[in-house]
Amino acid sequence: MFEREDWMLFRNLSTLTQKAGVPQHKLAILAAKELVDNSLDSAKKGQSAAVDLTEIPSGFIVQDLGAGISPDPEVIAKLFSIKRPLLSSKLIRLPARGALGNGLRVVVGTVLASEGSMTVETCGKRFDLYPQDTGETLVETTDSDVNIGTRITVQFGPALAKQKNMLSWSEFAISIADLGTSYGGKTSPWWYDEDAFFELIFSSRVPLEDLLKCFHKVSPKEAKEIADLMPGAISRPEARSLLKTLRDFAPAPKPTTLGKIGDVFPNYGYCNVTGTVEVTGRGLSGEVPYSIDVYAKCSDELEEDSIIMMVNRTIITGEMRLMRQKAHELGIIGSGLRNLFDVGKKKVELIINVCVPYCPIKSDGKDPDLLRFHDPLSKAIKKACSRGRALAPKDESKASQRAVIEHYLEDAIEKASGNGTYRYSLRQLFYAVRPSMLETLGKEPDYNYFSSVITAIEGERGADLPGIYRDSRGTIYHPHTGEEIPLGTLNVERYKRPQYTINSVLFCEKEGLFSILRESGWPERNDCALVSSKGFASRAARDVLDLLGDSDEPIYFYSLHDGDNAGGLIHQSLIEETKARKGRRVHIVNLGIEPWEAVEMGLQVETHREDTAGKRLLPVADYVAAKDDGYWADWLQTKRVELNAMTSPQFISWLDSKFEGLQRKLVPDERVIRQTFNHQSEEAIRQALTAKILKEAGINDLVNAAMQKLQGSIEGLDLTQIVEDGLALNPQHRWDKPLDNRAIQETLKLIAGDSQ
Known part of the structure; x- marks a missing residue:
C-alpha cells in the first residue's frame, strides 16, 4: 500500500487535471480565469472594467484596483502554497464567482507542474514565488510600483506555453462584469440548510460576533448580543437554534x-x-x-x-x-x-x-x-x-407573424393579466401584442390568424395559456337535469359530469336542430347530451369532451354535420384532437350526413360554386377524398347538402335509424344499482321519520314561540343600518345577505340561551 496526501495531486500535470476539473489543454485558460474571477470579485461596483488583462509570451498579467493582498511574506507564502489547508470565503453564500476557494492552488500547481514562474505585486511590494515539490512556496521580496490593487504575472513552462485562446474565458467575464444589475447585500440565513450553516460556524476563523455581522439585517449591536449568549464551541443543536434566530430578523431576499x-x-x-x-x-x-x-x-x-x-x-x-x-x-x-x-x-x-x-x-x-x-x-x-x-x-426567417407572436407572447400575457393577477380573454391578449406586431411587421395583424397561432402554440405545449379564457362558442344540454351550460372557458373549468346520467354525446354545429330534439324528448330517451358549437368545433367543446371522457363510465361521441367539405373536416378535426390530447377516453363516431347518403335520400343539393377552373381547390376530409376514387371530393368542390334540408319528422327518423343497434339507455352495473337503491331507500325513510318526529314534537308551535322570543330580543336593532354596513363590507352581496347572516347569529344566541 502507498500513501499520497491530497495536495500532491497539484504538482503533476497528469493529476492536476483531477483537481482543476479540466483537461490538460485547458489548464492555462483556467488559471487565467481563476485570477480574473478573484480580481472581479474584489473590485467595487463599476470598477470591473479596470481589471486589466494582458497576454505576454508564454503567459499573462492580471491587474486590478481592489483592496490588495497582505504584504506579509509569510501570508503570501501560505496563500500561494499547494500544501496549505483549503482556505475559502465561499462558505459565505453570495452570488459571487467561484465555489471552493481552490483556485489559487490550481494556479500555483499549474506553474509548478509546467516549470513556470509567478510574481505577485501589491502594497508597494513584489513577491517572486517559487513553488516547491514539497508543497511549500518560497518567496523573495523586493519593491514594486504597484501601490493600489494587485498585479499577478504568470508565465508557464514549455508544457503549457503554447496553449491557444488562453484569455478567452477571462476576457468574456470582464466584458459582462458590470452589465445589468447585481446583488449588493449581505448573505441571508435562508440560503443555508442546517448542515451548511453548521459547517460555516465550525470552519470560521473569526469571532462569532464578526461572522454574524455578515448576515442580512443583523446590526453590530445585535450580532454582539447574540454572540454573548452562545458558548465558545457551538454544537449542532445550538447552530440550528442560531439559524432560526437569524431568520427572525428578516424574510428571505426576493430572487x-x-x-x-x-x-x-x-x-x-x-x-x-x-x-x-x-x-x-x-x-x-x-x-x-x-x-x-x-x-x-x-x-x-x-x-x-x-x-x-x-x-x-x-x-x-x-x-x-x-x-x-x-x-x-x-x-x-x-x-x-x-x-x-x-x-x-x-x-x-x-x-x-x-x-x-x-x-x-x-x-x-x-x-x-x-x-x-x-x-x-x-x-x-x-x-x-x-x-x-x-x-x-x-431574408432568412421572413419575419413571420407567428415568430413575432411567439417572441412577444410571454410579455403580452403579463400585460393582459396584470402580471398574473387577473384572467384575460383571447382578444385582450391580441391587443396586448398588437403594437409590437405593428412595429415589427409594418402592417395590421389579423385576429383570426392570431387565434389560430395561439391554438397551435397551446397544442404544442399540451395545455392552455395560463389564465386565458374564451367566450362561449356553444352550449351543452344535459338530459334529465335540464341544465344548459355555455361552453366558455370558465364554465368548462367548473363543469362536473353528473354520474350515471349520460352514456353518449351528440355534437352538431346547428343549434336550431337541438331545439327540435329537446322538444321531442330525444335526449332523455337516449341518455344523450347535446353539444353545439358555432361554426368549427370550438376549443371549449373539445375541453368538455375531455371532461366527459375523464370517468370510469364509457362515453361515445357522435358527430352530425352538413354534407359539405367543411362538415367532413369538422369530424376529422375531432378525431385528430382525440389522438392529440392526453387522457382522452371518448370514442368519436361519425353519423354524417355524408354527400353520397344525402343524394341517395333525395335531399336538395345546393350549388355553391359554378366553375372551379383556376380556383383553389376546397380541402376535404381524408375519408371523403378516399371515397370512390375521389369522386365525392370533386363533387364537393361545387355542391353541398345541409342537414336543414330534412324536415323535422324526417330528421328525427333519420337520427333514430342511425342509433338502431347502439346502446340507447344507460344501465349501470349491479353494484351501482344496488348502492343507488339503498341510498334512495335511506333518504325516503329519513324524510318519513323526520316528518313524523317533527309532527309529534309540535314543531310549528315551537317555531312560533321561538320567533316571538326572537322578535323581542331584536326589537332595538337598526336593520337598515345592518344592511348598509354589510354591503359596505361585501359589496358583491345582495341586500338580503347581511340580514341572513344577522338572523343566523341571533338565532344561535337564542338557542344557546335556551339550552343553558
Whole structure:
C-alpha cells in the first residue's frame, strides 16, 4: 500500500487535471480565469472594467484596483502554497464567482507542474514565488510600483506555453462584469440548510460576533448580543437554534434582488427567469434564490449548435456536450444536466448565466450540478429561442407573424393579466401584442390568424395559456337535469359530469336542430347530451369532451354535420384532437350526413360554386377524398347538402335509424344499482321519520314561540343600518345577505340561551 496526501495531486500535470476539473489543454485558460474571477470579485461596483488583462509570451498579467493582498511574506507564502489547508470565503453564500476557494492552488500547481514562474505585486511590494515539490512556496521580496490593487504575472513552462485562446474565458467575464444589475447585500440565513450553516460556524476563523455581522439585517449591536449568549464551541443543536434566530430578523431576499445581466447582446433572443429551489440536509432546509439569463441566436448560417454556460458571470469548468435528438430538441449533457431542451429547428448559439448564492458542485474542479435548475432553464431556453427566431434576419426567417407572436407572447400575457393577477380573454391578449406586431411587421395583424397561432402554440405545449379564457362558442344540454351550460372557458373549468346520467354525446354545429330534439324528448330517451358549437368545433367543446371522457363510465361521441367539405373536416378535426390530447377516453363516431347518403335520400343539393377552373381547390376530409376514387371530393368542390334540408319528422327518423343497434339507455352495473337503491331507500325513510318526529314534537308551535322570543330580543336593532354596513363590507352581496347572516347569529344566541 502507498500513501499520497491530497495536495500532491497539484504538482503533476497528469493529476492536476483531477483537481482543476479540466483537461490538460485547458489548464492555462483556467488559471487565467481563476485570477480574473478573484480580481472581479474584489473590485467595487463599476470598477470591473479596470481589471486589466494582458497576454505576454508564454503567459499573462492580471491587474486590478481592489483592496490588495497582505504584504506579509509569510501570508503570501501560505496563500500561494499547494500544501496549505483549503482556505475559502465561499462558505459565505453570495452570488459571487467561484465555489471552493481552490483556485489559487490550481494556479500555483499549474506553474509548478509546467516549470513556470509567478510574481505577485501589491502594497508597494513584489513577491517572486517559487513553488516547491514539497508543497511549500518560497518567496523573495523586493519593491514594486504597484501601490493600489494587485498585479499577478504568470508565465508557464514549455508544457503549457503554447496553449491557444488562453484569455478567452477571462476576457468574456470582464466584458459582462458590470452589465445589468447585481446583488449588493449581505448573505441571508435562508440560503443555508442546517448542515451548511453548521459547517460555516465550525470552519470560521473569526469571532462569532464578526461572522454574524455578515448576515442580512443583523446590526453590530445585535450580532454582539447574540454572540454573548452562545458558548465558545457551538454544537449542532445550538447552530440550528442560531439559524432560526437569524431568520427572525428578516424574510428571505426576493430572487429579483440578485439582479440580471439584461438584454445586452444584439440579435440574441433574451429571457430572464427568477425563482427559488430548496436545499436540504439534516434538520432545517434552506431556500436558495436564482436569476437565470438566457440568450439565443437562431440561424441556419451558424456552423453548429454551441453553448456558453456560466454561474455568477463566470464560465463553468464542466464540459457541456450538445446533440440533436428531434429536429427542434437539443440535448445538453454535462454539469448535472442530461435533458432535452426545446430550441427550434434552426441551429442555436446559447449563452446562459445562472446567478445564485449557492450551487452544489460535482468535483474539486468546481463543475456545478445544475440539475435542480432544469425546469427554469427549460422555460428560459424555450422563450429565448422563440425570440431569437423572431430576431433572425428577415431574408432568412421572413419575419413571420407567428415568430413575432411567439417572441412577444410571454410579455403580452403579463400585460393582459396584470402580471398574473387577473384572467384575460383571447382578444385582450391580441391587443396586448398588437403594437409590437405593428412595429415589427409594418402592417395590421389579423385576429383570426392570431387565434389560430395561439391554438397551435397551446397544442404544442399540451395545455392552455395560463389564465386565458374564451367566450362561449356553444352550449351543452344535459338530459334529465335540464341544465344548459355555455361552453366558455370558465364554465368548462367548473363543469362536473353528473354520474350515471349520460352514456353518449351528440355534437352538431346547428343549434336550431337541438331545439327540435329537446322538444321531442330525444335526449332523455337516449341518455344523450347535446353539444353545439358555432361554426368549427370550438376549443371549449373539445375541453368538455375531455371532461366527459375523464370517468370510469364509457362515453361515445357522435358527430352530425352538413354534407359539405367543411362538415367532413369538422369530424376529422375531432378525431385528430382525440389522438392529440392526453387522457382522452371518448370514442368519436361519425353519423354524417355524408354527400353520397344525402343524394341517395333525395335531399336538395345546393350549388355553391359554378366553375372551379383556376380556383383553389376546397380541402376535404381524408375519408371523403378516399371515397370512390375521389369522386365525392370533386363533387364537393361545387355542391353541398345541409342537414336543414330534412324536415323535422324526417330528421328525427333519420337520427333514430342511425342509433338502431347502439346502446340507447344507460344501465349501470349491479353494484351501482344496488348502492343507488339503498341510498334512495335511506333518504325516503329519513324524510318519513323526520316528518313524523317533527309532527309529534309540535314543531310549528315551537317555531312560533321561538320567533316571538326572537322578535323581542331584536326589537332595538337598526336593520337598515345592518344592511348598509354589510354591503359596505361585501359589496358583491345582495341586500338580503347581511340580514341572513344577522338572523343566523341571533338565532344561535337564542338557542344557546335556551339550552343553558
